[in-house]
Amino acid sequence: MTLVQMQSRSAAATAVGRTVADAMDTAGPQVCDDMTVEVALSVMASARTRHLLVCDDSGLCIGLVTQDQLTAAHDRSAHSDRVQLRDVLGDCGPFTSPVATMAEAAHMMRYSHVDALPVVDEHGSGLGVLALAR
Numbered sequence: 075m076t077l078v079q080m081q082s083r084s085a086a087a088t089a090v091g092r093t094v095a096d097a098m099d100t101a102g103p104q105v106c107d108d109m110t111v112e113v114a115l116s117v118m119a120s121a122r123t124r125h126l127l128v129c130d131d132s133g134l135c136i137g138l139v140t141q142d143q144l145t146a147a148h149d150r151s152a153h154s155d156r157v158q159l160r161d162v163l164g165d166c167g168p169f170t171s172p173v174a175t176m177a178e179a180a181h182m183m184r185y186s187h188v189d190a191l192p193v194v195d196e197h198g199s200g201l202g203v204l205a206l207a208r
Contacts, residue, residue, distance in 0.1 A: 093173055094170050094172050095172035098203060103123070104128075105126050106129055110159075111148050111158075115148060118144065124140060128163060134197075134198040138192045143162055147162045167191075168183075171194065183206070189205060190204065191204045
C-alpha cells in the first residue's frame with residue numbers, strides 16, 4: 075500500500091524532506107468521545123470518510139476510530155445507541171506530528187500495524203489524518 079497523496083517513485087525521490095503536513099487529509103470531522111456509535115456511524119456516512127478523529131471534552135485529540143471499529147461495536151452490542159466512542163477507543167494508538175517526515179510516519183504505521191494516524195500539533199489538538207491509500 076502507499077500513503078495518501080504519495081508521489082510516483084521518481085518524483086518521490088526528488089521530494090527529500092517531505093513532511094506529514096504535505097500529505098495529511100485535513101477535511102475529516104472531529105467528534106467528541108461521548109458521541110454514541112450510532113451517531114458516529116451517521117457522521118462518518120455523511121462525511122464520506124473511513125475514520126473520525128476523537129477529542130476529549132477539552133478539545134484534545136485522544137485517538138482515531140475507523141469504520142471497521144464502529145461497525146464491529148455496532149454489531150456486538152444490542153444497545154449501540156448507548157455505547158460511546160470512549161468505550162470503543164481502547165488504548166490510544168500512535169499519533170504523528172505535521173513536521174515528522176513521511177519516512178518516519180510510514181515506519182510508525184508499519185510498526186504499529188495501522189492504516190491511519192491522527193496528526194496532532196504540539197498541544198495535542200487534532201489537525202488531520204495521514205492514511206494509507208486504498
